[in-house]
Amino acid sequence: SAVISQKPSRDICQRGTSLTIQCQVDSQVTMMFWYRQQPGQSLTLIATANQGSEATYESGFVIDKFPISRPNLTFSTLTVSNMSPEDSSIYLCSVEVADRGSYEQYFGPGTRLTVT
């Protein structure tokens, strides 16, 4: 398994501003992911972040809105840019860990974002 921490745990931001969320893992991992969880909706994958390469974004998510950095094997950041109330959500970081031939994903505690 992996122990994941996120900062901040929550924030209230004004529309038009940006927020950077940090994700720290207690071990080196190749694959890190960023998800969004909105009330009543499934967890939605925003992007996959591999160390040393550009993040891969899912349909509906773009780099200008959600720039991601992955400077090393234990750390990543997600920025929510030019925020609007529709960006209010929980943002979750996860990592993929190989375990005896299977690949399991573990999640951080999440960042609860409210945009006013």
Add this chain to the structure above:
Amino acid sequence: QKEVEQDPGPLSVPEGAIVSLNCTYSNSAFQYFMWYRQYSRKGPELLMYTYSSGNKEDGRFTAQVDKSSKYISLFIRDSQPSDSATYLCAMSAYSGGSNYKLTFGKGTLLTVNP
């Protein structure tokens, strides 16, 4: 049709009851099946991970996969108030490299009443 459908609940049961949580899926490429438990204001916690059709047991929890029917279930025996949480099913298909992209259900909110 959504790739993964999950009974939305909410589900309320008395302590000691057997709980059955279910998901159906449409994508035959899904190979791995997971159940996550998410307590209020916490991140999802991996509960069960299965690959093949059949049952996998871990303590009071049993995960069941029926690939022919595209149906998975999680059974909780002797349910406890501490089991009260949202349960998310998730499935993955290989998407290149070591990346198995997860697709989640919406989650079922379970309350176990003492």
